[in-house]
Amino acid sequence: METTDQQRPLPGLRQFKLKKFFKLCMRSLLTSCSQEDFSKIFSNFSQPEQRRIYRVLVEVISSLHGNIEDEFETTCLETKAYTILDTVEQLVQQHSLDSLSSEMTPSISDVWLDLSKAKEDEIENLTDMLEKAEKENSAMRARIDQLRKEIIENSVSRDGV
Incomplete structure (x- = not known):
């Protein structure tokens, strides 16, 4: 049975941090170079050709970024990584609360x-x-x-x- 966003509970802090970290990594890996740097690299092409090639590069990188994020989300759902992270978070919270009220404390x-x-x-x-x-x-x-x-x-x- 496939879970949808409406069926899944709100993400825990660990799940949120995993998604945020992944997106930060992807953004830094797939950030396109500036148009000036691109022009220097492709200086043997004319200005109009450089602009067209640069637009294609930006579109490819944007598409690639979206595809990778979708694949990451699918993989996390299939492997139940989010569920595991939420369970770990619950256990840590329970353990922390129990240790405060335990007789050993x-x-x-x-x-x-x-x-x-x-x-x-x-x-x-x-x-x-x-x-x-x-x-x-x-x-x-x-x-x-x-x-x-x-x-x-x-x-x-x-x-x-």
């Missing part, structure tokens, strides 16, 4: 708890690092104060001698 509250725990651990780690740095700074200040006292004592003892 963590709930928002689980993600929130994990994120909160990670942030608490990070805060605790940074607090420990800050306390360590403050202790090191205090030790350095004490050492600097001790060295200043020693310098002052040495200078006083030198002055006294």
Whole structure:
């Protein structure tokens, strides 16, 4: 049984992209050269002959383009490529939706708890690092104060001698 456009459901995104990509490829492959380039290539013909030959070329390319598109459409229908693409698209959508609701996907509250725990651990780690740095700074200040006292004592003892 042959399907018509009215019987077939609206094309899916994958089917639309396939058709669009094919048409873009065909257009770039079968784009005729400019009339100026054509005139340069066929410079040994007269101007009227060049124009007639160029019109024939454009007609042949247009006809070829239409025939190739028709053949592509027929091949896709015969091989059920469109149906397969639509089925793949449905399966991907179902899988994507199922993966959102599956039990293996963590709930928002689980993600929130994990994120909160990670942030608490990070805060605790940074607090420990800050306390360590403050202790090191205090030790350095004490050492600097001790060295200043020693310098002052040495200078006083030198002055006294």
